[in-house]
Amino acid sequence: MMKQRIAHIALLVEDYDEAIEFYTKKLDFILLEDTKIDEKKRWVMVAPPGARECCLILAKASDERQFKSIGNQTGGRVGFFLFTDDFWRDFNKMVKREINFVRPPAEFEYGIVAVFEDLYGNLWDLIEPNENNKGLIN
Numbered sequence: 001m002m003k004q005r006i007a008h009i010a011l012l013v014e015d016y017d018e019a020i021e022f023y024t025k026k027l028d029f030i031l032l033e034d035t036k037i038d039e040k041k042r043w044v045m046v047a048p049p050g051a052r053e054c055c056l057i058l059a060k061a062s063d064e065r066q067f068k069s070i071g072n073q074t075g076g077r078v079g080f081f082l083f084t085d086d087f088w089r090d091f092n093k094m095v096k097r098e099i100n101f102v103r104p105p106a107e108f109e110y111g112i113v114a115v116f117e118d119l120y121g122n123l124w125d126l127i128e129p130n131e132n133n134k135g136l137i138n
């Protein structure tokens with residue numbers, strides 16, 4: 001039986017250091033690696049605390065096409081999903097840190113969710129699965 005997994009997702013950023021600052025200070029992600037490749041390129045990986053499978057590669061845009069895609073990598077729809085074991089803890093912390101929520105918290109059959117923007121305008125769901133879906137976060 002073949003086993004596969006998504007290990008990394010590239011996220012275009014304008015500047016490595018401002019992106020690292022946002023993800024580590026505003027969202028409490030862990031900086032897993034920051035390795036200089038050459039004078040312009042770095043290998044930067046961040047992930048939420050406790051993440052085991054997938055992390056973000058913060059990829060600095062390098063040409064006009066990439067710069068145009070910063071903040072709109074998914075065409076204006078939610079493209080990233082941050083699961084949490086305590087929605088209100090994280091939501092309130094993010095509000096205090098001036099994270100912009102574009103949709104307020106709402107309860108759905110799968111749990112509670114609110115939509116926020118990252119520093120470039122990419123849309124994220126903050127989700128706490130309900131009791132029937134707690135296995136999604138473990």
